[in-house]
Amino acid sequence: MTDGDPLNTPSTMRARVDAFDWDRSPLGPRTQWSAELETVVQQVLDSRFPKAVTWGREFITIYNDAFRPILGDKPEALGRPFSEIWAEVWDQIGPIAQSAMEGQSTFVENFPLVIDRRGMPEQAYFTFCYSPLRLRDGNVAGMLDTVIETTETVEAQAKLEIVNQELAHRIKNSLAVVQSIASQTLRQHVDPVVFVDFERRLGALANVHGALAMQDWSGGQMEPLVRSALGVTLDMSRVHIAGDDINIGPKTTMSLALLLHELATNALKYGAMSVDSGQVDVTWKVDNSLLQFIWREKHGPPVTAPSHKGFGSRLIRHGFSTAGECEIVFSREGLRLKASAPLDAIPN
Numbered sequence: 001m002t003d004g005d006p007l008n009t010p011s012t013m014r015a016r017v018d019a020f021d022w023d024r025s026p027l028g029p030r031t032q033w034s035a036e037l038e039t040v041v042q043q044v045l046d047s048r049f050p051k052a053v054t055w056g057r058e059f060i061t062i063y064n065d066a067f068r069p070i071l072g073d074k075p076e077a078l079g080r081p082f083s084e085i086w087a088e089v090w091d092q093i094g095p096i097a098q099s100a101m102e103g104q105s106t107f108v109e110n111f112p113l114v115i116d117r118r119g120m121p122e123q124a125y126f127t128f129c130y131s132p133l134r135l136r137d138g139n140v141a142g143m144l145d146t147v148i149e150t151t152e153t154v155e156a157q158a159k160l161e162i163v164n165q166e167l168a169h170r171i172k173n174s175l176a177v178v179q180s181i182a183s184q185t186l187r188q189h190v191d192p193v194v195f196v197d198f199e200r201r202l203g204a205l206a207n208v209h210g211a212l213a214m215q216d217w218s219g220g221q222m223e224p225l226v227r228s229a230l231g232v233t234l235d236m237s238r239v240h241i242a243g244d245d246i247n248i249g250p251k252t253t254m255s256l257a258l259l260l261h262e263l264a265t266n267a268l269k270y271g272a273m274s275v276d277s278g279q280v281d282v283t284w285k286v287d288n289s290l291l292q293f294i295w296r297e298k299h300g301p302p303v304t305a306p307s308h309k310g311f312g313s314r315l316i317r318h319g320f321s322t323a324g325e326c327e328i329v330f331s332r333e334g335l336r337l338k339a340s341a342p343l344d345a346i347p348n
Contacts, residue, residue: 013065014045016078025079026058036135040144050149053133054082055142059097061085070126070149072117082145088121089113100130100143110150125154175206204261207232222246225253226282229260234273234280243284246291256293263295263337272300272334289343291324297334305330 022030027037037055044051044064052063059082063071071077077085086093092113096106107129114121128147132140207229225248226241248256264273272278278300284293297303324341 011045011065013063013068013078017041017045017062020079022079025060026056027060027079034135034141036133036141040133040142044144050147052082052145052147053142054097054145055133057101059083059143067147070117070147073119074117082143086115088116096130097143100132101140103132103140105129105131110154124149124151126150172206200261200265204229204232204258207257220247220253222248222256222284225256226260229257230264230280230282233261233264233268238273238279240279240281241283243282244286246284246286259339263335267297267300267335270301271303272297275300278334286343290340291343293337293339295335295337297336300334302332303330303335 022028022033027033030038033041037053040053041062044053044062047064048066050064050066050070052061052067054061061077061080061082063077071085074085082097083090083094096108099106109127110125111128113124113126115124116122126147127150128145131144131146133142133144135141222243223241223245226243227236230236230239230241267273267278267280272280279298281294281296281298283296284291286292324339326337326339329336
């Protein structure tokens with residue numbers, strides 16, 4: 001470490017604690033402090049993480065250097081009751097502190113508080129733990145506040161959510177423009193059935209883009225994705241879905257959503273869902289680090305392989321990973337697809 005390293009900087013609060021006139025405090029002369037109080041105070045002062053000790057029913061406060069920025073420009077807090085220091089929010093944090101004094105630890109993430117530490121109210125957020133401090137006989141004598149301010153993180157997340165919402169809106173608008181251009185340009189020159197397929201695929205792409213944007217492009221669980229993708233097209237009362245709990249990334253989410261759209265559209269046009277008795281089973285599992293995905297149609301009309309491979313057929317055979325395998329069987333019982341790929345080869 002260099003001489004400028006903050007870990008080598010002498011503790012300001014240690015000096016203040018040593019110089020404080022404790023004789024006039026509810027804690028009394030420092031020479032009469034219990035061994036437990038002296039020990040925890042030394043541990044807090046040694047810590048580089050924001051911490052404060054409150055002792056006794058008065059919540060008399062001793063804090064370390066890392067805790068000082070949280071106080072801002074508040075009047076000196078050393079030796080004062082915690083309830084006075086944070087009077088403006090004591091109705092919110094007081095019950096939590098009281099729980100600690102009753103022996104109950106509490107951990108809270110991104111707790112919102114409107115505090116006054118610079119002469120005006122400000123919205124702030126904190127992640128903290130209030131835990132009881134016990135004497136040797138087991139009785140609770142104080143509370144340890146271990147805390148970090150998360151205001152910047154929470155505000156950044158809120159801004160990111162706004163950006164994602166705007167991005168989703170722009171993507172939706174852009175795809176709508178593409179759809180409009182295609183409609184004006186191609187509708188008179190393309191088979192109406194082909195054009196409808198194009199519009200539906202574009203709609204499926206817009207839906208999955210919007211869903212991913214609302215999830216910060218982080219993907220999500222397999223089961224909700226399958227239900228959401230199929231629910232746009234199919235009567236879900238005739239669809240059985242079951243599979244392992246699997247998290248998939250945004251790239252796989254995109255591929256799988258488009259694959260499901262093609263399968264659902266084909267089932268509705270030509271397969272099991274084209275008749276009232278038809279059903280679809282969608283299952284998946286992980287076996288020896290291999291993800292296996294099965295689409296099975298039943299109780300529908302006999303199906304035959306298409307005479308040519310269009311975009312939809314290529315998309316279905318591609319599956320959800322170029323590193324995997326895809327087997328399609330056109331049987332009298334209905335179409336059956338089995339796609340598989342190693343988990344480590346599935347794109348995030």
